[in-house]
Amino acid sequence: MKIGVVATGVANLASVEASFQRLGMETRLLRGLNEVATCTHLVLPGVGAFAAGMASLEQSGLDGALRDWVSGGRPLLAVCLGMQLLFDGSEESQGVAGLGILPGIVRAFPSSVRSPHFGWNRVGESGGWLAPDHYYFAHSYRAEDAPPGWESAWSAHGGLFVAAVRQGAVVACQFHPELSGQAGSRLIRSWMEAAGGC
Amino acid sequence: MLTRRILPCLDIDGGRVVKGVRFQDLRDCGNPADRAAEYQESGADEIVFLDVSATIEAREASLETVSRVRRRLSIPLTVGGGVREAGDAERLLAAGADKVSVNSAAVARPELVSEIAERFGRQCAVVAIDARRNGPGWDVLVKGGREATGLEAGDWAAEAENRGAGEILLTSWDRDGTGAGYDLELIRVVAGRVRVPVIASGGARTASHMAEAIQAGADAVLAASVFHERNATVWEVKRELASHGIEVRL
Secondary structure, eight states, X not given: OXXXXXXXXXXXXXXXXXXXXXXXXXXXXXXXXXXXXGOSEEEEOOOSOHHHHHHHHHHHTHHHHHHHHHHTTOOEEEEXXXXXXXXXXXXXXXXXXXXXXXXXXXXXXXXTSOSSEEEEEEEOOOSSSSOOEEEEEEESEEOOSOOTTSEEEEEESSSEEEEEEEETTEEEESSOGGGSHHHHHHHHHHHHHHTTOO | OBOOEEEEEEEEETTEEEEEXXXXXXXXXXXXXXXXXXXXXTTXXXXXXXXXXXXXXXXXXXXXXXXXXXXXXXXXXXXXXXXXXHHHHHHHHHHTOSEEEEOHHHXXXXXXXXXXXXXXOGGGEEEEEEEEEETTEEEEXXXXXXXXXXXXXXXXXXXXXXXXXXXXXXXXXXXXXXXXXXXXXHHHHHHHHOSSOXXXXXXXOSHHXXXXXXXXXXXXXXXXXXXXXXXXXXXXXXXXXXXXTOOOOO
16 A cells, blocks of 8 residues: 655645554655556645646646546545645636536635634534544635535535535545544544555 | 634743743743643644744754654644744744744745745744734834834734735733733734734633633634643633633534
């Protein structure tokens, strides 16, 4: 089993890698296409701006590789901006196409609430694949509609938004499992197990 | 519903935890990795490190401390102190920080906030403001509280937000380390000027102080002495906040 962490920038990668190490699993940072083939699991983390994240994926050719990876149903964990990049686009970077794996556009929170949405928020029932608990969020944009054909879990900040979605071995979460204490570790472990790891 | 956060803060110097009163008279408060892990166990929502090291050697030790602590922490870690350029932020993030806090250097060169936000994302950019009461307002202090800038705290918070700050870490110099409670007026004024979350700091001794700060508009409360001296655990504080009707993660 080889877990590849897609490096779209430098921020927060140490936390992502540490979260796997605490579960006794090693990760490797992927900066280009050639290492993807050797991986069994991919993590698409991501913090920062939508346009910069997409530019980094396109530059390394990982955008196409990720689309193929997901259409083949292979194990992917997309986190925060990583989840947003799966959509068609974002209000944050208008005119920039996302990966188009999930339909729709992610949008900014309404002006009635503080933004970024920072901290631990409750995620409700998902149908069993994600434990209802508090998870740690740090973001200014979010999806308001669940993609058809995907299981979804919801949270609320100025109205409901999509906290996480799953289809088979592909899991995308708006919160940071690597920073969500035991609840986050449980999600990472269950993703690994469901995806045939460990 | 989004819960209010409790943030134990560890001032670190050369790999040790220290704490002073009004930024002076530092005394040793233990090993940072052990302290951070202890606070995580008792329910801390995030950990904040402020590196108060004065020498390059001590700063290197602090960087090692960050990576040691990261291996044990499964909650967010913010690190501040001595960040003067985006490269400093990058080193801290690579060592394991999730957010980087800037203070004096951002006052001297506000573009620093935008540089960090553009390169690493707004959620990485925390602007720390040390504020001292001056008549009806508050002066922004820099260099560990030793130098007044003539900037008004609310104005600087608003500018920092415009430049890309994702959070404001607001410390009352007057209250720091005194246990007299947060400066609630300061919190009200600054939280009213920005849309990003405000972390209240300086003066906490009891859970009631923290409840007051939250009611005044703080999204999160930071405290050091109250936890270092074991006056209360994070869990005890959260239980009491919950009894005031404040949403917390228990």
